[in-house]
Amino acid sequence: MSTHGEYDCIVIGAGVQGSFTAYQLATRNQKTLLLEQFILPHSRGSSHGQTRIIRKAYEQDFYTHMMEECYELWAQLEREAGVKLYRQTGLLVMGPEDSQSYQQIKDTLQKNKVPMAILNRDNFCQHIPNVNLAVGDGAVVDITAGVLYADRALKTVQFEKLGGVIRDNEKVTDIKPGPVVTVATSAAVYRAKSLVITAGPWANRLLAHTGLQLPLKVVKINVCYWKEKVPGSYDVKQRFPCVLVTESKESKDHIYGLPSNEYPGLMKICHHMGSETDPDQRDKQTDRSDIDILQRCIARCFPGLVPEPAVVESCMYTLTPDHHFVLDRHPAHSNIVLGAGFSGHGFKFGPIIGKLLCELTLGEVPSYDLSPFRIRRFLDKTKSAL
Numbered sequence: 330m331s332t333h334g335e336y337d338c339i340v341i342g343a344g345v346q347g348s349f350t351a352y353q354l355a356t357r358n359q360k361t362l363l364l365e366q367f368i369l370p371h372s373r374g375s376s377h378g379q380t381r382i383i384r385k386a387y388e389q390d391f392y393t394h395m396m397e398e399c400y401e402l403w404a405q406l407e408r409e410a411g412v413k414l415y416r417q418t419g420l421l422v423m424g425p426e427d428s429q430s431y432q433q434i435k436d437t438l439q440k441n442k443v444p445m446a447i448l449n450r451d452n453f454c455q456h457i458p459n460v461n462l463a464v465g466d467g468a469v470v471d472i473t474a475g476v477l478y479a480d481r482a483l484k485t486v487q488f489e490k491l492g493g494v495i496r497d498n499e500k501v502t503d504i505k506p507g508p509v510v511t512v513a514t515s516a517a518v519y520r521a522k523s524l525v526i527t528a529g530p531w532a533n534r535l536l537a538h539t540g541l542q543l544p545l546k547v548v549k550i551n552v553c554y555w556k557e558k559v560p561g562s563y564d565v566k567q568r569f570p571c572v573l574v575t576e577s578k579e580s581k582d583h584i585y586g587l588p589s590n591e592y593p594g595l596m597k598i599c600h601h602m603g604s605e606t607d608p609d610q611r612d613k614q615t616d617r618s619d620i621d622i623l624q625r626c627i628a629r630c631f632p633g634l635v636p637e638p639a640v641v642e643s644c645m646y647t648l649t650p651d652h653h654f655v656l657d658r659h660p661a662h663s664n665i666v667l668g669a670g671f672s673g674h675g676f677k678f679g680p681i682i683g684k685l686l687c688e689l690t691l692g693e694v695p696s697y698d699l700s701p702f703r704i705r706r707f708l709d710k711t712k713s714a715l
């Protein structure tokens with residue numbers, strides 16, 4: 330196959346992270362090619378669907394700090410494109426008052442002076458109707474939080490307007506590292522000075538061509554929508570908030586919800602964990618234990634919802650062992666940059682991830698301390714064939 334193009338940078342994967350990275354590179358006048366294996370838009374990775382939560386409520390300060398700037402970048406994109414991407418709803422965080430996760434989120438909000446409200450048992454029902462607060466649970470609201478319109482956001486990051494090239498329906502089949510990287514796809518061969526790999530659940534497939542494997546686990550998430558018994562009771566228009574249950578009788582993992590919005594009368598509530606899957610065989614993973622957990626939690630905490638999912642869709646997480654992202658240069662090839670392992674909470678960070686991966690690609694000092702996101706934290710867990 331003959332070489333079809335020479336670029337400053339090639340980005341593999343047009344999910345939220347690859348799209349924002351390509352956008353940033355193009356704004357920095359880099360001749361950029363974005364490669365995607367499926368025809369766009371598609372629903373086979375991690376970035377599809379109408380909605381995602383945006384929030385500053387995190388256990389770790391470093392995420393809250395990144396979100397400060399990230400809210401501004403989302404607002405800037407909204408202004409530039411003239412499109413509404415964010416709706417403020419607030420995020421109700423509930424969890425055992427004495428648990429580490431709940432306490433850390435509350436502390437991070439307070440320490441960083443994020444606008445918030447602490448609810449007590451007496452005023453809870455008045456502020457949050459149709460939700461039962463478990464005995465021993467505390468409740469705080471991150472007032473800055475809300476809903477991002479995910480599909481709309483991906484459509485908005487149109488870096489083609491900035492001179493970038495997108496080739497969808499082109500699966501990358503080989504990577505030859507070197508001072509100039511050669512990338513072969515199902516249709517052509519391309520060369521570039523640098524390469525960014527943002528391949529979501531397929532990250533390790535691509536990295537195998539570069540002699541690196543990361544400790545990533547891909548899980549399928551059953552994305553469940555639950556019917557309101559009384560129409561409107563959990564509706565975004567009634568100012569119902571997003572919800573995060575940090576730990577419950579039903580699960581040590583988070584359970585999270587978004588107000589009824591994209592499907593009228595249906596609230597989205599999911600379990601923040603799923604069963605392992607091969608990304609190419611996602612639909613063969615039919616485990617429903619997450620749905621069982623959700624049914625029990627909904628019957629107890631959301632009395633106004635029918636505890637039987639009305640709609641179930643599919644999505645995937647790519648988990649790292651500590652659930653923190655991978656944002657780094659390849660340990661053996663400094664002109665290959667990796668964005669991976671977004672562990673089911675990366676969408677809201679899209680604009681800042683794009684900026685950081687662009688800075689790494691251009692050899693600049695990153696705007697944030699990337700030590701929590703370095704590959705070397707995995708040490709012996711990183712199976713490197715180098």
Ligand SMILES: Cc1cc2nc3c(=O)[nH]c(=O)nc-3n(C[C@H](O)[C@H](O)[C@H](O)COP(=O)(O)OP(=O)(O)OC[C@H]3O[C@@H](n4cnc5c(N)ncnc54)[C@H](O)[C@@H]3O)c2cc1C
Pocket residue numbers: 341342343344345346347364365366367373374375376377380381382383499500501502527528529530531532535550552599644645646668669671672673674675676677678
């Ligand atoms: C159910 C669910 C709920 C979530 N909720 C939230 C939330 O509320 N808030 C939040 O912030 N985050 C949330 N997330 C997480 C967030 O959506 C992900 O972290 C994010 O979408 C990951 O994006 P990505 O670009 O890394 O991966 P992807 O979107 O999977 O993109 C990777 C792309 O690479 C392409 N690719 C792979 N291999 C190749 C190849 N060989 N050649 C060419 N292209 C290739 C794939 O086709 C894909 O399009 C949620 C995720 C799920 C699944």
Ligand SMILES: O=C(O)[C@@H]1CCCC=N1
Pocket residue numbers: 382383384573583585601673674675
């Ligand atoms: O990232 C988010 O905000 C959501 C909710 C909590 C668990 C994962 N995704």
